[in-house]
Amino acid sequence: MSAAALAASGAVDAPAVLDALAGGVRWLLAACSGAVVVYFVCVNTSYLVLIALAAWDSVHYHRRLAFTGYDDIYANPLNPAITVIMPAYNEEAGIVEAVRAMLSLRYPAFEIVVVDDGSRDGTFERLREEYGLVEVERVLPDDIPTRGRVLSTHVPAAGPTSLLVVRKANSGRADALNVGINFARHPLVCMVDADSLLDPGSLLSVAKPFADDPLRVVATGGVIRIANGCEVVAGRVTKVRMPRSWLVRIQVIEYLRAFLLGRTGWSRLGGLLIISGAFGLFRRDVVVEIGGLDPDSIGEDAELVTRLHRYMRDRGRDYRIVFVSEPVSWTEAPSSLAVLARQRRRWSRGLAELAWKHRGMFGNPRYGRIGMIALPYYVIFELCAPLVSVSGLVLVPLGVLVGAVDLAFAGVVMLASYGYSLLVAFVALAVEEYAFHRYTRWRDLGAAALAALAENVGYRQFNAWWGVQGIFAALRRTKQVWGVMTREGFSAQGGPAGGKKR
Amino acid sequence: MSTADLVRLTLALLLYAVSMLGAVIVTGRVVRRRRARHDARLAAEARPYLMELTGGDADVREPLRRLAALDRRRWKAVQPSATSLLGKVSGHAHAALVRLFEERGIARDALCDLTRRGAVRRAAAAHVLGLMRHAEAVPALVRLLADRNPEVRAVAARALGQVGAPEAAGPLLECLAEGGRVPFDLVAQSLIRIGPAARPALGRALAHPDPAVRALAAEVLGLIGSVGSVAALVRALSVDPSVDVRTRAARSLGRLGTPACLAALTDATGLAHPQAVRAEAAGALGDIGAAGAVPALRALLPDYHYRVAHNAALSLTRLGPAAEAALREVAGGALGVRAAGHAREALAVLALAEGRLARPAPAP
Numbered sequence: 001m002s003a004a005a006l007a008a009s010g011a012v013d014a015p016a017v018l019d020a021l022a023g024g025v026r027w028l029l030a031a032c033s034g035a036v037v038v039y040f041v042c043v044n045t046s047y048l049v050l051i052a053l054a055a056w057d058s059v060h061y062h063r064r065l066a067f068t069g070y071d072d073i074y075a076n077p078l079n080p081a082i083t084v085i086m087p088a089y090n091e092e093a094g095i096v097e098a099v100r101a102m103l104s105l106r107y108p109a110f111e112i113v114v115v116d117d118g119s120r121d122g123t124f125e126r127l128r129e130e131y132g133l134v135e136v137e138r139v140l141p142d143d144i145p146t147r148g149r150v151l152s153t154h155v156p157a158a159g160p161t162s163l164l165v166v167r168k169a170n171s172g173r174a175d176a177l178n179v180g181i182n183f184a185r186h187p188l189v190c191m192v193d194a195d196s197l198l199d200p201g202s203l204l205s206v207a208k209p210f211a212d213d214p215l216r217v218v219a220t221g222g223v224i225r226i227a228n229g230c231e232v233v234a235g236r237v238t239k240v241r242m243p244r245s246w247l248v249r250i251q252v253i254e255y256l257r258a259f260l261l262g263r264t265g266w267s268r269l270g271g272l273l274i275i276s277g278a279f280g281l282f283r284r285d286v287v288v289e290i291g292g293l294d295p296d297s298i299g300e301d302a303e304l305v306t307r308l309h310r311y312m313r314d315r316g317r318d319y320r321i322v323f324v325s326e327p328v329s330w331t332e333a334p335s336s337l338a339v340l341a342r343q344r345r346r347w348s349r350g351l352a353e354l355a356w357k358h359r360g361m362f363g364n365p366r367y368g369r370i371g372m373i374a375l376p377y378y379v380i381f382e383l384c385a386p387l388v389s390v391s392g393l394v395l396v397p398l399g400v401l402v403g404a405v406d407l408a409f410a411g412v413v414m415l416a417s418y419g420y421s422l423l424v425a426f427v428a429l430a431v432e433e434y435a436f437h438r439y440t441r442w443r444d445l446g447a448a449a450l451a452a453l454a455e456n457v458g459y460r461q462f463n464a465w466w467g468v469q470g471i472f473a474a475l476r477r478t479k480q481v482w483g484v485m486t487r488e489g490f491s492a493q494g495g496p497a498g499g500k501k502r
Numbered sequence: 503m504s505t506a507d508l509v510r511l512t513l514a515l516l517l518y519a520v521s522m523l524g525a526v527i528v529t530g531r532v533v534r535r536r537r538a539r540h541d542a543r544l545a546a547e548a549r550p551y552l553m554e555l556t557g558g559d560a561d562v563r564e565p566l567r568r569l570a571a572l573d574r575r576r577w578k579a580v581q582p583s584a585t586s587l588l589g590k591v592s593g594h595a596h597a598a599l600v601r602l603f604e605e606r607g608i609a610r611d612a613l614c615d616l617t618r619r620g621a622v623r624r625a626a627a628a629h630v631l632g633l634m635r636h637a638e639a640v641p642a643l644v645r646l647l648a649d650r651n652p653e654v655r656a657v658a659a660r661a662l663g664q665v666g667a668p669e670a671a672g673p674l675l676e677c678l679a680e681g682g683r684v685p686f687d688l689v690a691q692s693l694i695r696i697g698p699a700a701r702p703a704l705g706r707a708l709a710h711p712d713p714a715v716r717a718l719a720a721e722v723l724g725l726i727g728s729v730g731s732v733a734a735l736v737r738a739l740s741v742d743p744s745v746d747v748r749t750r751a752a753r754s755l756g757r758l759g760t761p762a763c764l765a766a767l768t769d770a771t772g773l774a775h776p777q778a779v780r781a782e783a784a785g786a787l788g789d790i791g792a793a794g795a796v797p798a799l800r801a802l803l804p805d806y807h808y809r810v811a812h813n814a815a816l817s818l819t820r821l822g823p824a825a826e827a828a829l830r831e832v833a834g835g836a837l838g839v840r841a842a843g844h845a846r847e848a849l850a851v852l853a854l855a856e857g858r859l860a861r862p863a864p865a866p
Contacts, residue, residue, distance in 0.1 A: 063622050066582075067629035067657050071589065077694070077725060078687040136850035139843040141808040155854065211687055212656065412509045419516035426523040433527045437534070445531070449524065 026404030033399050036392035037413055043381050044420045047257060050265030051427050057264050058325065058435035070204055073211050074108055080187045080210060081109035082203055082281070085180030087173050088114055088194040092121040096130045098194050101235020103163065107203035111162035113180045114194070117148065118170025127165055131156040138164075144178045144292035147171045153183075173277070174293035174300035181292055184284055191301075193278040197227055197237055197330040206281045209322040216320045218308060219282045221267075221275030223260045223323070225438070226252050227330035237330045242444040242451075247340065249451035250459050251333045257428040260325060267323035271374030273309070275321070277301035279329035286311075297357070299350020306358050309370045326436060341466045348386060348470025355379050356474070386467025393461060418456040425452035544579035548572060552580060555602065556587055556595035566598065570605040577606065588633040600634050609636055616642045621651035628654065632661025640667040647677050647684065659684040663692025668699035675703060675719065679712040686718060693722045701728050708734050713744035720747050724754020732758055736766040739779070748775070749782045756786025764790055768798045771810075781809035788817025793824050800828045803841035811841065815848035819855070826852060 073079055084102055088095055095114070102112050116124050127133060133154040140150055148171030156163055168179055181189055188210060190203065206220045229243030243249055259276070266272045280301065287293075287304070290311045297303040305321060312319040334340040355362070355378070362379065364371040396414070399405035429448055432438070439445060551565040572580065588599050603609055608630060615627035616639070628646055631639040643665070646658035659677060662670040674692055677684040693700045700722070707719035708731075720738055723731045732755065739751040752770055755763040767790070770783035784802055787795040795817070802814035818825040826849075833845035 064625070064653060066585075067625050067653075069657070069660055072660060072688075072691060076687055076691045078690050078721065134854075136854065137843065137846045139808070139812065139840075139847055141812075143808075157854065157857075212652075212685055214685055214687060215682065406506075409506050409509070412506065412513060416509050416513040416516060419513055419520065423516055423520050423523070426520050426527075430523055430527050430530075434530055437531070445527070 022402070026399070026402055029395055029399035029402065029404040032391070032395045033405050033410070036388055036395065037417055039388050040392075040417050041420065043385060044424045046377065046381055047262065047424045048427060051257070051261045051424070051431060053265035053268040054261035054325070055431045055435070057268050058431065061325065062435070068208070070201070070208070073204055073208060074106070076108075076211070079108055080207070080214075081111075081185075082107060082188045082190050082207060083180070083184035083186040083284070084110055084112045084190045084192060084203075085177055085184065086112060086114045086192050086194050087117055087176035087180065088119060088123050089117045089170070089173070089176075090119045090121045090123060091194040092119070092123050092126055094195055095123050096126050097235045098196070099127065099131075099163065101197060102192070104200070104235075105198060105203050106200045107207070109186070110190075110203060111164065111185060113183050114163070114165045115176040115180045116165060116167045117173065117176040118168060124165065124167060128154070131163060131165075132158055133165055138183065140179075141182045143182050143288045146178045146182065147175045147295060148179065150179060172295055174295040174297065177300075178292040178295070181284060181287055187284055188281055189284045189287065190279075190281045191277060192329065193331060195332055196278045197232060197235055198222075198279070199328055199330075200236065202279070202329060203281075205326065206279070206324050209320070209324065210281070210283075213320060216318055217283075217322060218286045218312065218319045219275060219280060219305065219321045221263065221272065221305075221321075221323045222279035222281075223263070223325050223328045224255065224276045224278050225260070225328045225330050226255055226333040228333055228335060230330065240438045240444075241441070242439060242447045243333075243335075245335050246451065246454060247337065247459075248333050248335050249447055250455045251340075253425055253428070253448060253451050253455055255333075256432055257425060261428050261431055263323045264325045266374065267321075269369060269373065270320070271369045271377075272321050272323050273306055273370065273374045273378060274302040275305050275323075276329075278331050280305075282308075297350065297353060298346055299354055302350060303354050303357070306354055306361070306370075306375075309367065310358060310361060313367050313370070337462070341462070344463055344466040345470040345473060348383070348467040349474045350470075351378065351383050352471050352474035355383055383471070386464040387471065389460065389464035390468050393464070421456055421460075422452055425455065541579040544576045545583060548576055548580040549583065552584060552587070555598050556591050558594055562598045562601075566602055566605070569602050585630065585633065588630075596635075600636075603630070603634055609634060609639075612636075613639060613642065616646060621649075621654050624649065624651070625654045625657040628657045628661045632657070632664035635665050637665060637667065640665055640670060644670055644673045647673055652683070655684050656688055659688050659692050663695035666696050666699075668696055668703075671696055671700035671703035672706075675707045675710070675715050678714040678718055679710070682714055686714065690718055690722050690725070693718070694725050697726055698728070701726070701731070704728070705731055705734060708738055713742075713747055716742065716744065716747045717750050720750040720754055724750075724757040727758065729758055729760060732760050732762050736762060739766055739770055739783075745776045745778055748779045752779055752782040752786050756789035759790040759792075764792050764794060768795060771798055771802055771814075777807050777810065780805075781807065781813050784810055784813040784817055788813070788820045791820055793821050796821055796825045796828055799825070800832065800837075803832050803844050804837045811844045812847075815844040816851065819848050819851050 084105075086098070086102065091098070099112060099114060114127065134157040135152050135154050138153040148168040151167040151169065154165040154167070164183060166179060166183060168176065177191055188207065190206070192198065202222060206222045209217045209220050226243065226248060227237055228245070228248045229241045230237045231239035231241065242252065263272060263274065277300065286308065290307055293300045294303050294307070308321065334343055355375070358375070361367045361371045362375050367375070396405060396410055400407050400410055426449070429452065433445070439448065548569065551568045554565040555562050555569065569580070584599060584602070588596065588603070591599065612627035612630045615623050616631075618624055618627075624646065628643060631643065640662065643658045643662050647655055647662075649655050649658065655677070659674060662674060671693060674684075674689050677689055678686060693704065704719045704723050707715050710716050710719070716738065720735060723735060735751045735755055735758070739748050739755060742748050742751065748770075752767060755767055764787070767783045767786050771780050771787070773780075775783070780802075784799060787799055799814040799818050799821070803811050805811040805814070815829070818829050829845045829848050829852075832841050833849055835842050
């Protein structure tokens with residue numbers, strides 16, 4: 001019998017029941033608040049563990065740098081050739097510079113396949129003018145089923161420049177990549193964004209694990225760093241600078257902690273689940289075997305890697321997926337709240353859909369570290385983090401309001417929790433300073449420290465809210481929309497150059 | 503201690519830790535930069551002697567004496583440049599650098615380091631000995647091919663190739679047996695560096711029970727231009743149970759290009775062979791460049807397998823007027839729509855190579 005019914009029946013005193021009810025609610029609120037704190041301690045501790053693993057990996061890498069034999073890779077006639085696939089949609093602003101930079105990468109044998117995914121701006125015209133493209137017929141291999149109809153294929157009229165431009169009807173990034181994989185002539189395919197700026201030795205670095213362990217390595221991912229504010233000359237980042245916007249500065253810290261060090265740590269553990277679509281290298285035959293990228297997935301890059309894990313483990317094949325922490329691919333981060341919100345909703349939704357699609361791997365010993373550690377971690381500490389964070393933002397003030405939580409105590413706990421996050425960010429900064437030291441100016445170091453502090457005030461909370469929105473969008477199965485991604489482009493001074501990307 | 507006190511203490515510890523980390527970052531940067539400046543200055547002082555040593559002069563006694571007499575700190579600053587040069591120069595410059603390294607006792611130390619406990623030390627020693635092409639190190643480097651650490655094994659394999667010792671060919675090939683202790687490409691590169699002297703070992707390896715060893719032998723024999731191995735490669739192409747070995751044998755026969763190769767490759771394009779072998783054979787026929795392959799390649803254009811038809815079409819672009827005529831005929835629809843597509847693609851490649859495709863007019 002419920003308390004309300006008991007009170008109504010007069011069996012017990014009504015105020016006492018209400019007091020008991022209020023006490024129960026207070027206890028629940030206090031318990032939930034405590035659970036939220038414990039949860040975030042666990043999240044930050046997991047980051048510390050991953051950063052420690054990344055630091056160890058970095059020491060390992062630097063001690064071996066002298067005898068890794070990069071020059072030998074360049075000279076080896078059996079070195080696997082690479083097809084760089086660059087899907088482009090309304091990339092008029094930077095496509096020529098991006099292709100020029102790609103063509104001057106340091107690697108013995110590679111080709112570039114630009115897939116113009118039905119751009120409505122002058123993306124193709126800019127390429128045609130720059131490279132003197134002529135239309136040639138190409139028979140489309142049907143290794144992977146595709147959706148968007150191929151309209152035409154073009155190559156430079158002058159000389160054997162290893163560039164192929166494919167024009168197709170718009171069908172999304174994943175399908176554009178599948179078309180590129182079909183056209184790829186080489187055994188390794190590198191997927192990059194059309195606005196990615198690769199360091200000159202990037203291909204050599206991401207291909208090195210394939211040369212070292214050719215039988216087992218099926219994919220490698222490169223690190224993504226933020227290019228906003230950096231000086232860019234001829235498609236190359238020549239001077240690394242902190243961006244001027246605080247919103248982007250905070251993202252620099254976030255990328256450093258989660259993308260560079262976090263993924264390096266996961267790679268050490270053998271549980272790398274995400275290779276960014278902005279820079280990943282895959283064995284073409286294996287990607288074809290698994291049917292290419294899923295055009296229905298909004299997080300197609302992570303979905304591809306998860307499916308690779310699943311496929312290889314289902315067949316009991318020995319394999320490795322490796323993360324390479326240096327050199328890097330540079331990308332432009334959102335500089336406005338609206339664009340950032342769209343990106344974070346998309347990421348959260350992508351992760352939710354991925355977790356649902358591959359729920360059979362969750363906690364399944366058959367999938368080893370992926371099923372038992374990586375996937376549960378991503379679900380509990382990445383996917384659920386926005387939900388817990390927003391719950392905390394609601395429950396803790398509510399607990400204070402009803403007297404379940406002491407205000408002063410809540411304040412100190414909150415500060416301690418932010419202090420722990422700050423400590424994690426500073427550990428990440430310390431690893432960056434000792435292992436990579438990309439930001440050479442003192443003022444950039446100061447700005448990074450302040451951004452680490454500022455991350456806890458507003459940024460994390462907004463991020464959590466957008467994450468919750470992404471999860472609900474996945475639950476409601478609303479139409480997937482990539483959203484307009486406003487790009488400022490790169491310029492020699494790091495200033496805006498205009499241009500938009502879907 | 504109450505919970506609130508514990509939390510306050512935690513907060514204080516966290517703030518202390520953050521402050522200490524900040525200090526560590528700043529101090530680390532200051533120390534690193536100071537050390538880099540100091541090393542750069544020391545290296546700059548010694549660099550002119552290094553340039554003089556490797557500049558090609560016959561008399562290198564003075565720079566050699568100066569560099570050999572450098573104290574430990576100065577040598578440490580200049581050693582990375584010297585080691586890097588060792589891998590890039592040849593002839594007199596290389597000999598002079600090797601002499602410098604020997605006078606400084608680096609070869610002796612590296613030989614000792616090959617048996618040290620630390621893997622990095624063993625690998626670094628093997629690396630330097632390889633760059634020095636130190637023949638005395640070959641037995642020790644061969645032993646390192648069985649090292650417990652994969653990086654050490656890889657560096658030893660590379661070093662053996664740099665030394666160019668023919669006696670290392672057999673042990674290098676054995677590295678690939680039973681799952682492969684050293685990466686395939688790395689062993690191949692070392693055998694290519696050893697060159698014709700590795701031919702007897704490679705020939706024997708074509709009969710090795712492990713398919714990876716046979717595949718490597720088939721590949722490298724083509725890359726080192728071993729025309730005397732054509733008969734063995736033809737046999738491998740026809741009867742080897744491994745598709746990988748047969749594919750690599752086809753590629754090598756294309757590189758070697760004797761009349762016997764033409765017949766064997768033409769036969770390998772037949773339907774009795776696996777698709778990968780047929781595709782490779784179709785491509786290899788283009789490498790040979792003999793017009794006699796035109797009928798066989800033309801017949802492959804309607805093939806159901808994309809790679810077979812595509813490679814055949816591209817090979818036809820390299821076989822002269824008879825092949826071009828065949829492509830034009832097929833492009834007209836003589837062998838069906840699918841074959842016509844491949845033929846038109848190949849004709850476009852020819853037109854591009856000959857500059858027959860007009861560049862588009864610039865946009866107004």
